Amino acid sequence: MLRQTSLGTLGLSVGGVLFLAGLVAYVTDNPTLNLAGFFYGVPLLLGGLALKASELTPVPFTKPTSxxxxxxxxxxxxxxxxxxxxxxxxxxxxxxxxxxxxxxxxxxxxxxxxxxxxxxxxxxxxxxxxxxxxxxxxxxxxxxxxxxxxxxxxxxxxxxxxxxxxxxxxxxxxxxxxxxx
Structure with a gap:
């Protein structure tokens, strides 16, 4: 299952959610959640972008295997x-x-x-x-x-x-x- 999962997309998704949670926490003045969101979200988001930029997608099967x-x-x-x-x-x-x-x-x-x-x-x-x-x-x-x-x-x-x-x-x-x- 992990072979068919794009780590770049996973990094972008998790990093984006954490970054947005940190942004919302910053606006609502919640420093603990703000720090966690930015501290983990930004690196994951950047890592996901880097992986996505160097990603080579799987080659498809052109005929089903019996x-x-x-x-x-x-x-x-x-x-x-x-x-x-x-x-x-x-x-x-x-x-x-x-x-x-x-x-x-x-x-x-x-x-x-x-x-x-x-x-x-x-x-x-x-x-x-x-x-x-x-x-x-x-x-x-x-x-x-x-x-x-x-x-x-x-x-x-x-x-x-x-x-x-x-x-x-x-x-x-x-x-x-x-x-x-």
Whole structure:
């Protein structure tokens, strides 16, 4: 549940309420409540603003995951597949994009402007094996470069993972991480 909660919004909400309570206490001449409201409210409000400014929202699932696929995930998913799924579906702070360091390591992000953007993901079965499909918006990196890097992607996200790269639409690339165990 906390993975789907924005700490920035939480900080802004709690800090705002405490700050307003302190402001009301100041107007009504209640020094104890005034001090507590300002002492706790202002830092929480500023912290919430800072988190909100550096917030990276979770990547949505583009297709619902069926019970069969959930069972397959429990049986076959690698630790890396689970880590990627959990990392990209929660709020992140202080990063430019999901998987930005991974894409840089793979040579798929020469500059921030050229970096593919993870726009969605879904889980499926491919030939009876669990697959986590990462959906990238990739207008500046063509499919040919993704295909050249396929073995490197396998090595990076492996062991126990086979990778396929497809282009379902123009400027979009799907990277399927398929469990092999």
């Amino acid at each position: 019970k069969d696929i959930l069972e397959l995930r429990e049986q076959q998913a690698t630790a890396t597949q689970n880590q990627i799924r959990l990392d990209v579906t929660r709020y992140r702070y202080g990063q430019d994009a999901h998987l930005d360091s991974s894409l840089s390591s793979l040579g798929l992000s020469p500059t921030d402007e050229e970096r593919p953007v993870l726009t969605g993901l879904h889980e499926t079965a491919i030939a009876g094996a669990y697959a986590l499909v990462l959906e990238f918006e990739s207008p500046l990196i063509p499919l040919e470069i993704w295909e050249q890097k396929r073995e490197k992607i396998e090595g990076f996200f492996g062991p126990g993972v086979r990778v396929t790269v497809t282009q379902p639409a123009e400027e979009r690339v799907d990277v399927a991480l398929i469990a092999t165990s």
